[in-house]
Amino acid sequence: MLATIITILPVFLIIAAGYGAAKLGVIGDGASRALNRYVIWLALPCLMFEVVATTDWRHLWDPGFVAVSITGSLAVFLLGLVVGRMRGLSLQDMAVDGLNASYSNSAYIGFPLLLLVLGPESRPFVAIAATLTLVVLFASGVILIELARSHGHGIGRALLFALIGVMKNPVLVSPLLGLFWWLGGIPLPHPAESFFTMLGGSASPAALAAIGMFLAERPILESMTNRFSLALTTIKLAIHPAVTAWLAWHVFMLPPRVAVTAIALAALPTGTGPFMIAEFYARDGKVTAGTVIVSTMLSVLTLAAILSLLRV
Numbered sequence: 001m002l003a004t005i006i007t008i009l010p011v012f013l014i015i016a017a018g019y020g021a022a023k024l025g026v027i028g029d030g031a032s033r034a035l036n037r038y039v040i041w042l043a044l045p046c047l048m049f050e051v052v053a054t055t056d057w058r059h060l061w062d063p064g065f066v067a068v069s070i071t072g073s074l075a076v077f078l079l080g081l082v083v084g085r086m087r088g089l090s091l092q093d094m095a096v097d098g099l100n101a102s103y104s105n106s107a108y109i110g111f112p113l114l115l116l117v118l119g120p121e122s123r124p125f126v127a128i129a130a131t132l133t134l135v136v137l138f139a140s141g142v143i144l145i146e147l148a149r150s151h152g153h154g155i156g157r158a159l160l161f162a163l164i165g166v167m168k169n170p171v172l173v174s175p176l177l178g179l180f181w182w183l184g185g186i187p188l189p190h191p192a193e194s195f196f197t198m199l200g201g202s203a204s205p206a207a208l209a210a211i212g213m214f215l216a217e218r219p220i221l222e223s224m225t226n227r228f229s230l231a232l233t234t235i236k237l238a239i240h241p242a243v244t245a246w247l248a249w250h251v252f253m254l255p256p257r258v259a260v261t262a263i264a265l266a267a268l269p270t271g272t273g274p275f276m277i278a279e280f281y282a283r284d285g286k287v288t289a290g291t292v293i294v295s296t297m298l299s300v301l302t303l304a305a306i307l308s309l310l311r312v
Helices: 002-023 033-053 063-086 092-102 106-118 120-150 155-167 170-184 190-201 201-216 220-224 228-253 257-266 272-280 286-311
Strands: none
Touching: 002 092, 002 190, 002 201, 002 228, 033 106, 033 120, 033 170, 033 201, 063 120, 063 228, 063 257, 063 286, 092 120, 092 228, 092 272, 092 286, 106 120, 106 201, 106 272, 106 286, 120 170, 120 201, 120 272, 155 286, 190 201, 201 286, 220 228, 220 286, 228 257, 228 286, 257 272, 272 286
16 A cells, blocks of 8 residues: 555645645735636646547447446435435535535546556546546536526526536537547647647646645635535545446446546545535535545545555
């Protein structure tokens, strides 16, 4: 396990560097938001486009991996709804708890971490998982929130708002554009490939530093003592990979390498997406921020333990 911790430690050291920079005040106010926007609108879309446009999907596409990822994520999304129900929340806030329990930080932490652990062949699977997280989980959460807000306007309105919200996200649009390019069968021109590679290469370190800055802006001690944040963190870091492992090995019987990738992605901490949704819809973000903080801090140990058990 120590060897696994050493392998994945650089990822969390970059998060710590972003945290320290924010706490020491060596970066200006608003740097976290600006860096996050850089990642979302520039660096990460370039990375996603380049991965999808240059991958040989005829040989790599695995429907079993997609089925395991979607089924496992939706299962723990429902568990998050149950936690929200136990808290006596409205449907809107229950939807946010569902995302807290299931929304893996595939794009920000998944790319650099799995690159260190599994190598470059993991990148297409991370791109698939990040896209599925947006399409399935993000949309599910938004649909439930819009249904609760619709006041009798019906599911059509909720679906429309969810579709608009998802399609406005550049992290989703970029892999779709990359897929269209790949389907066209035209290789990327060398200058374009270099552009996407260079700008996309900045996505992982910038995203990790942005996470650290996000954590620095919230009270860590208060988050670590919130029982609801701890409950949702337990679902995310323990139950999500366990459910995914059962699906991968006993239901869909994925090849070993693909199964390990799916389980590792499920074991990632909660991303900042649920917090953004909570802020956008003016919901209470305290438990959500706490889940992001606690799951990110504890994941260095849980990921190391899970990867060690998987003999990665």
